[in-house]
Amino acid sequence: MITPYQFARIVEIRTKIVSVSSFAIGTLYAIAIVGEWDPVRLVVMFLAVFAVDMGTTAFNTFFDYWKGVDRKELNREEDKVLVHQDVPPGYALIIAGGLFLLAALLGLVLAVLVAEAFGLAAALGLLATGAACMAVGFFYNGGPRPLSFTPFGELFAGGFLGGILVLLSIFVQTGRITPPSLLLAVPSTLLVASILTVNNTCDMEGDRVAGRRTLSILVGLPASRILVYAQGILAYLVLALCGLLDILPRLTLLTAALGLTQALLTYRRMHRRGYAHATKGPSMQDILAVFLVFTLAAVLPLTLRLFLPVP
16 A cells, blocks of 8 residues: 555645646636626536546556666655655556546536537537547657657647646636637646756756656756746736736736736746756746746636626
C-alpha cells in the first residue's frame, strides 16, 4: 500500500490549482455576467474536472518513470516517489485508470444533466469535448509518440487545461459559447502553457537524454526564458483587454495591473536564479505563484460582481 503523501505526490495535488482556476473563471463568468447557473451541474463538473486532472498527472508520473525521463541520476526532486521512494509504478497506473474511469462516469452524468437543460446536441458536444480532453491527458505522456516528446505539448496542455476548460465551464452552465468568452479563454491558455514551459526549460538535460524534443529544447534556453515572460505578459494584457471591453468587470483593469507587477518581479527573480534541474523546485513554486495571482486577478472582480455593484 502507499501512504497519503505518496498518493498526493503521484497525482501532484498541489498543481490542481490549474484546473480549479480554469473551472472557477468559466463558472463565475457564467454566474456573474450571464446570470445562469445550476448547482448540481457545477458540482458534478467540478468533480469530473478534478478526477481528469489527477488522473492525467498520475499517468504522467507513471510514463515519466517507465520511459526513463525520471531517473535517480538526473532527478533531484524528492516528490518523485516512484524514483526516490521505490513506490511500485503499477500503483500510479492503477490510480490513473481509476480516476479516468470515475471521470468518465461523472461525464456521463453531466451529459444527462446538460441534455435535460439544453438538448441532446449540447450533451453530445459536451461528451465529445470531454473525451478529447481525456485523450489529450493520456497521450500527453502515453502512446508511442507522446505529445510531451514534441514541441506541441505546451499548446495542447495549455489549450485543453486552460482555454477549453474555461469554455466548457461556461457551456455547462449556459448551453452556449459566445465570442467574448473565446477571448476570455486566452489568458488561461497562455498561463498554463507558461507553467509547462518553465518545467520543460528546467528539465532540458533529462529530456534530451530521454529523447524528448520539447519546444524548450527546440528553441534553446535563451528563447525559452523569453517565451515564459512573453506568455505571462500577454496573458495579463488580454485579461486587461477583457476588462476594457466589459467582458469582465472594469475592476479587472486594476487587478490585472497589480498582477502583472507581481509577475514581472517574480520573473526577475527567476531570471537571476536561472533555469536548470537544480533550480526547478523554486522556479515551479514561483510560476505557480504567478498563476495563483493571475487567477485571483480574474476571479476577484467576478466574485465582487455577485455581491456588490462593481462596474
